[in-house]
Amino acid sequence: MKKYRVVIDTNVLIAALRSNKGASFRLLTLIDSTKFELHLSVPLILEYEAVAKRLLSDTALSEQDIDDILDYLCKVGRRQDIFFLWRPFLKDPNDDMVLELAVTGNCDVIISYNKKDFAGVDQFGLRVLSAKEFLKEIGELP
Numbered sequence: 001m002k003k004y005r006v007v008i009d010t011n012v013l014i015a016a017l018r019s020n021k022g023a024s025f026r027l028l029t030l031i032d033s034t035k036f037e038l039h040l041s042v043p044l045i046l047e048y049e050a051v052a053k054r055l056l057s058d059t060a061l062s063e064q065d066i067d068d069i070l071d072y073l074c075k076v077g078r079r080q081d082i083f084f085l086w087r088p089f090l091k092d093p094n095d096d097m098v099l100e101l102a103v104t105g106n107c108d109v110i111i112s113y114n115k116k117d118f119a120g121v122d123q124f125g126l127r128v129l130s131a132k133e134f135l136k137e138i139g140e141l142p
Contacts, residue, residue: 004036004138005078007044007102009112010051010094012131017052017059017069023131026140027111031076035138038077039105043097045070080105092117102126109134 008027015024031038052059052066061069082100090096095117102110103124110118110128118128135141 003034004109004134005039005105005107006036006109006111006134007039007098007105007107009098009110009114010044010047011113012111013048014051014055015113015131017061017066018055023135023141026135027131030135030140031073035140036134038073039080039101039107040073040077041080041082041097041101041104043082044101045074047094047097048073078105089120090117099124099126 012024012027015022016028019025030036049066049070052061052070053063056063056066080101082104088096089099095114098110098112099118099121101107102121103126107126110121110126111131111134112118112128113130115128115130118126121128129137132141
């Protein structure tokens with residue numbers, strides 16, 4: 001079975017932190033599985049942290065919980081150093097950061113709920129899937 005290389009957009013991580021019932025949370029529980037490899041960059045982790053801590057009141061998590069989750073992601077994910085920039089390619093610079101990481105990591109999929117924001121990334125051999133679509137593709141949902 002193919003081991004996918006993926007980048008998880010911040011909106012998917014935040015959805016997982018807000019609820020333990022949806023596809024985003026299920027995806028997070030599979031981070032250390034053999035089904036896919038999570039690719040990370042320092043800028044993406046910093047964005048995860050900033051957004052998650054800004055939205056602490058929307059979750060049942062503490063600041064320490066967020067730090068522990070991010071530490072875990074850093075431990076099991078594959079860190080990529082970005083030496084080139086594709087900017088500007090997308091409308092949002094934060095989305096360009098995700099694209100740069102996906103291209104550098106030779107990733108297969110960007111997992112995001114804002115698929116329209118990644119229009120044109122197919123030029124780089126990338127697909128954009130929601131968490132639910134990705135879980136179905138890897139056989140984790142019927």
